[in-house]
Amino acid sequence: MVASGASAADALAAAADSFAAAGIETPRLDAEVLLSELSGIDRAALIADRDLTLEPAAARAFSEAVRRRIRREPVAYILGSKGFRHIELTVDRRVLVPRPETEMLVELALEVQPESVLEIGTGSGAIALAVADELPGCRITASDVSDGAIEVAAANANRLGLCERVEFLVGSLPVGAAGFDLILANLPYVPDSDGLPPEVGQWEPPEALFGGPDGTDVIASVLAGMGGAGVTAPVIGLEIGQGQGERVAAMLRAVGWSETEVRPDLAGIERLMVGRTS
Numbered sequence: 001m002v003a004s005g006a007s008a009a010d011a012l013a014a015a016a017d018s019f020a021a022a023g024i025e026t027p028r029l030d031a032e033v034l035l036s037e038l039s040g041i042d043r044a045a046l047i048a049d050r051d052l053t054l055e056p057a058a059a060r061a062f063s064e065a066v067r068r069r070i071r072r073e074p075v076a077y078i079l080g081s082k083g084f085r086h087i088e089l090t091v092d093r094r095v096l097v098p099r100p101e102t103e104m105l106v107e108l109a110l111e112v113q114p115e116s117v118l119e120i121g122t123g124s125g126a127i128a129l130a131v132a133d134e135l136p137g138c139r140i141t142a143s144d145v146s147d148g149a150i151e152v153a154a155a156n157a158n159r160l161g162l163c164e165r166v167e168f169l170v171g172s173l174p175v176g177a178a179g180f181d182l183i184l185a186n187l188p189y190v191p192d193s194d195g196l197p198p199e200v201g202q203w204e205p206p207e208a209l210f211g212g213p214d215g216t217d218v219i220a221s222v223l224a225g226m227g228g229a230g231v232t233a234p235v236i237g238l239e240i241g242q243g244q245g246e247r248v249a250a251m252l253r254a255v256g257w258s259e260t261e262v263r264p265d266l267a268g269i270e271r272l273m274v275g276r277t278s
């Protein structure tokens with residue numbers, strides 16, 4: 001419990017110690033981000049001003065956030081939001097917390113300059129809404145099998161003023177759809193047996209994570225359903241996991257994207273699979 005009138009420096013030090021004891025990887029950073037967001041005080045000021053004291057409301061909110069974080073709840077769920085590209089998304093346990101490497105799918109859209117995009121597995125709406133934000137002439141259809149995820153994504157679209165150009169549907173593929181210029185998907189690709197940090201394994205939705213024994217079952221089943229649903233595009237971008245490049249490239253070639261390319265993320269892990277029809 002952080003006492004009202006406590007110094008920010010003491011509150012941060014105590015929280016960072018508790019986080020480290022709970023096994024959190026970035027204890028000091030998490031404490032600073034939480035306190036800065038909840039107090040409205042800039043992180044640099046929190047660090048620089050050792051005499052800064054906390055208002056009662058900020059002290060209470062920070063105590064509650066520390067209690068939640070010790071249980072390994074992700075910082076984004078505690079704060080209820082996450083930045084992605086140039087937009088801020090509301091997030092909760094119904095959706096995966098958007099990851100920085102997923103921005104590679106948005107970068108692909110900027111390269112292709114599509115007028116129409118299908119995003120499959122939209123979660124919080126991160127990819128669809130970032131594309132809509134950055135490509136003002138583009139219309140997007142975004143799907144997810146989770147009702148809860150579509151509720152979160154639609155609320156984000158509304159709040160960001162993007163709902164006129166982004167249409168959401170519960171399910172996997174739009175039926176009888178005309179072709180799109182680009183298909184994007186970050187589908188679940190974690191192998192079922194993979195151990196995950198508590199922040200992921202205990203808090204994020206399992207249907208957003210796991211993709212069968214080798215992680216590629218959901219990707220395979222979505223690709224296999226495209227022909228029957230009439231879903232086509234000259235370019236497709238799929239987020240993939242380590243070691244999945246060759247398998248997913250073969251799946252793409254089998255359904256008509258004959259040119260494939262794997263791009264690594266900043267950690268050098270194969271992350272973005274691009275397929276093109278020739």
Ligand SMILES: C[S@@+](CC[C@H](N)C(=O)[O-])C[C@H]1O[C@@H](n2cnc3c(N)ncnc32)[C@H](O)[C@@H]1O
Pocket residue numbers: 095096097098099102120121122123124125126127143144145146149171172173186187188189207208209218222
């Ligand atoms: C890895 S999360 C990605 C969420 C979001 N696009 C992002 O990048 O942050 C995968 C999402 O796909 C959804 N999903 C799982 N299987 C699906 C399927 N067969 N068709 C459509 N969406 C699916 C999950 O509900 C989840 O929201």
